[in-house]
Amino acid sequence: MSRHDGVSCDSCLKSNFRGKRYKCLVCYDYDLCATCYEAGATSTRHTNDHPVQCIITRSDFDIFYGGEAITSEQPQAFSCPYCTKMGFTEAMLQEHVTNDHADTTAEVVCPICASLPGGDPNHMTDDFAAHLSLEHRAPREFISFHG
Ligand SMILES: [Zn+2]
Numbered sequence: 001m002s003r004h005d006g007v008s009c010d011s012c013l014k015s016n017f018r019g020k021r022y023k024c025l026v027c028y029d030y031d032l033c034a035t036c037y038e039a040g041a042t043s044t045r046h047t048n049d050h051p052v053q054c055i056i057t058r059s060d061f062d063i064f065y066g067g068e069a070i071t072s073e074q075p076q077a078f079s080c081p082y083c084t085k086m087g088f089t090e091a092m093l094q095e096h097v098t099n100d101h102a103d104t105t106a107e108v109v110c111p112i113c114a115s116l117p118g119g120d121p122n123h124m125t126d127d128f129a130a131h132l133s134l135e136h137r138a139p140r141e142f143i144s145f146h147g
């Protein structure tokens with residue numbers, strides 16, 4: 001599948017769209033297609049200040065991680081749900097949140113759970129640092145598919 005099945009853009013309302021998907025890490029269940037994200041789409045609840053997580057499709061994910069090819073570029077980089085910085089690996093994000101956001105208790109969507117195939121796309125937590133160390137403890141294999 002190269003589409004985001006069951007997901008619709010909350011701005012243009014296109015469903016099962018292709019390409020990259022941008023998920024707000026503050027608004028519950030708020031997704032934008034690449035076109036709307038790049039156009040800076042906002043709504044009554046969502047603003048451009050909100051951190052977003054870029055999510056690739058399952059088939060793109062398998063192409064990047066399933067084959068023998070070694071890519072220097074990491075296609076699935078994570079965004080910090082507190083300060084909107086992008087491009088973290090799982091381990092980097094954990095370190096960043098521990099160092100920079102130790103006292104932050106805002107409720108956010110976990111960008112790692114949201115990005116992983118089969119993960120919970122709307123996992124909200126008000127203790128993201130603890131969630132990271134419990135659920136996404138590094139170092140480990142980036143991901144392992146069962147079966
Ligand atoms: Zn759209």
Ligand SMILES: [Zn+2]
Pocket residue numbers: 024025026027030045046047050
């Ligand atoms: Zn938002």
Ligand SMILES: [Zn+2]
Pocket residue numbers: 080081082083084085096097100101
């Ligand atoms: Zn941050």
Ligand SMILES: [Zn+2]
Pocket residue numbers: 110111112113114123131135136
């Ligand atoms: Zn998570």
